[in-house]
Amino acid sequence: MWISVILQAEAQKAEALSEALMDAGALSISIEDADAGTDAEKPQFGEPGHHPVGLWDHSRVIALFDAQADLAVALARAAADAGFDAVPPFTLEEVAEQNWVQLTQSQFDPIRITERMWIVPSWHTAPxxxxxxxxLDPGMAFGTGSHPTTRLCLEWLCDAVRPGDLVLDYGCGSGILGIAAARLGAGDVLGVDIDDKALEAARDNAERNGTTVRLQHSREPVDARFDVVVANILTNPLCVLAPLLAARIAPGGRIALSGVLETQTQQVIDAYAPFLRLHVGAVHEGWARLEGLRPADTPQ
Known part of the structure; x- marks a missing residue:
């Protein structure tokens, strides 16, 4: 049995309080938006190249303590160390012992992408x-099929990949898109990512699914041209990568980009306009998939 202490704190003091609570014996700490679920909720999404967003004006600091801890002493010490005149308002909740693995697994069911494709966690039987x-199991790298952008890309691959195609998955994450392309009959698949941990996860996932996906770090050049190019990243990186990705599309080849909010589509379309024409192919839960085709008569 553990005790969860939920304290209210202003943004400028939330981190200091978190550190003080750890020093006072807390087993773990998390900071959340105290206005979550209301009209005042503030998302914390950001992208590379943007200044990070500060903590919420009204933050909730959640500290987990052993049930035998002297909470009065710990909270008083933490409040003083963090510069509070008194212990801020708080509530207590009991946290019972649970089978955390089983609880986590229960949150991930098989995901139907199309009539011909499912994403199935290892502890489930394929429907x-x-x-x-x-x-595919949830892990350290992005991409389980549950996020709208991943689903948008998987749906597109089911229609776009033809037997023998050369496929580039740029920003491969867990490897899910490259694995899907290989299972759909692609002749060769290259996955590229900036994160070594993602490449390791993608390699393990490809082996688990009996597929061959070549993997490389983004610092290494990509010189080949591909029949299918897919990139599920974020708007700003996609715009920066426009010259690189556009140059990797073979004549007659297709490209799909996601990780783009519906309100950001024109920004990406404009970034790729000097190289090829993109259009919005689909939208799901506020996220968009952009698609393009390089004419077959484009010079090599």
């Missing part, structure tokens, strides 16, 4: 044994 079933 349709005759479909393309990609075994």
């Amino acid at each position: 349709d044994p005759d479909a393309i079933n990609i075994e």
Whole structure:
């Protein structure tokens, strides 16, 4: 049994209080938006190249303590160390012992992408044994099929990939898109990422699914041209990568970009305009997929 202490704190003091609580014996700390679920909720999303957003004006600091801890002493000490005149308002909740692995697994069910493709966690039986079933568990790298941008890309791949195609998955994360392309019959798949941990996860996931996906770090040059290029990243990196990604599309080849909010589509379309024409192919839960085609008569 543990005790969860939920304290209210202004943004400028939330981090100091968190550190003081750890020094006072807390087992773990998290900071949340105290206005979550209300009209005052403030998302913390950001992108590379943007200044990080500060903590919420009204923050909630959650500290987990052993049930035998002297909370009065710990909270008084932490409040004083963090510069509070008194212990801020707080509530207590009991946290019972649970099978945390089982609880986590229960939150991830098989995901139907199309009639022919499912994403199936390893602890589940595939709902349709005759479909393309990609075994993938939540992990350190982005991409389980549950996020709208991943789903948008997977749906597109199901229509775009033809047998023998050369496929580039730029920003491969967990490797889910490259694995899907390989299972759809691609002749060769290259996954590229900036994160070594993502490349390691993608390699493990590809092996688990019996597929071959070549993987490399983004610092290494990509010189080949591909029939299919897919990139599920974020708006700003996609704009910066426009010359590189556009140059990797073979004549007659197709490209799909996601990780783009519906309100950001024109920004990406404009960034790629000098190289090829993009259009919005689909939108899901506020996220967009942009698609483009390089004419077959484009010079090599």
